[in-house]
Amino acid sequence: MIDPTPLASTAGYGEAADTLVEQYESVSFADVHRDVLHLFPSQPSAILDIGAGSGRDAAALAGQGHVVIAAEPTAELRALGQRIHDDRDIEWVDDSLPEMRMLRSRSQRFNLILLTAVWMHLDEMQRALAMESIADMLASEGRVILSLRHGPVPAGRRMFNVSAHETIELARGHGLSVVHHSEREDPHGRRGVRWTYLGLQQENAADTV
Template sequence: MSLPPTRWELAGEGNRGYGEHFAERVARGDDVDGEARLADALVPRGARILDVGSGMGRVAAALAARGHDVVATEPDPELRAQSQATYAGLEVLPHEALALDPEQVGGFDLVVVVGNVFIYLGEGTERAVLARLRDLLAPGGRVLAGFHLSAVKTGSRTYPPDEFVADVAAAGLRVVHRFGSYELHEPNDEYAVWVLARD
């Protein structure tokens, strides 16, 4: 199946600072586990978790360290290489969301899609991606998503909350919670953290 290019791919060299930024933060010993702490709180110990667009691996590695069965997937070869160099024990599949087959890798208690993945998806693929994430869930499973609501990153899109909620509903999911941060601040106009479940 031929997939449309993602906005991340189209941005090319314009997005290379992402991996460098987080490598520097990890090297300094900064706290970069906010997403992982919330994901960990949403599931029991030993949960099966999928990290879509795992980037340089920091969230997936933190969840694995907390005792979860984690599958990471990152289509960008440079970020996969950085992930292997930073977290040697973390296996990362080279797939984007629409290339994941629910019959082969499904049954997740939680699917994590953070780090602005949603505003870098291929144009017009948002509902298809949400439907695929739905199909990857185990019964009772949920999706944790987080992204900037406006196009503040190179090559990204603006994704207003009402449009995202409409896409969620069209994909057979529903919004369980919306927050303004991974520390559960109230919703704001800059960043949104969503917990989704099957409708």
Template sequence: MARRGFAVDAVEPVAELRDLAERLHPGSGVTWRAGALPEIPGLQGPYDLVLLSAVWMHLRPEERPLAMRRLAGLLAPGGILLITLRRGEPPVDRRMFDIAPEEVAGHGAGAGLKLLRIVDEKADRLGRDAVHWNAVALQLG
């Protein structure tokens, strides 16, 4: 997105991963920021697009409504929120949840977002038989 001229803020809670991303993509125009849901302190909108890739499934049930309200508050009028969801039995060694896209849509509705689309990706791109992905697109306004 940055290569196409868009201003991009990327939020990553793990310092080592942020540092690695900056080293792998020098001069990309991406601004890397420390932060994590549900609050993402210090991040200011408005954004036309917010993308959460493989993030939502790490939030505990009680964190999800607050996180959705925070994300909705970052959107510009008409802004789009895209969330990818890893589906399938979560690994036992990580805090991860199998969250239905309908639950995400419900939290979105509670935060003033309308559902645009739910996409079932069917297969996992890494070839894991027990994993598949959904994407949820929500819009403010």
């Protein structure tokens, strides 16, 4: 029998917001993104952090002089993130994939779009729509940095087993090429959990590595 009320992509995050924020903030931006730090812009740029969570990454990037929008659909996480990082100039918005309706309605373009631990929460149809949204919001020569979680799914959460290959092929269908692909262990040390990191860029501007 099909469950008539499947879990939403944000299921379990609001109820566990306090614990999750403590977990997110226990590791640094530099440690989480150590394999892809070279892909972040070195000059002040427009950055969109989708699924910003506690705002750890958004705060680090704002501290580097970037103009950062943190999109977080879970109200509890968004409120905690705003409070924790109120010393940083971050614009927080209630927006989410796959449509990103608010930001796309502004016709904004970003030099970097960051998706940390977001993509595997979307089902196959949502991922197709989401990649279209991302490509639409990307500035010329802009990049996407995306991480995929693999391993056990925490109770009460919705995650899908999404491969790097599928994600790369979907990106290519929207004019994005791979400029980085790496695998690593879980920065929190959780057993059985590992991560894929992908860097994507418009094909006409990319030198694939």
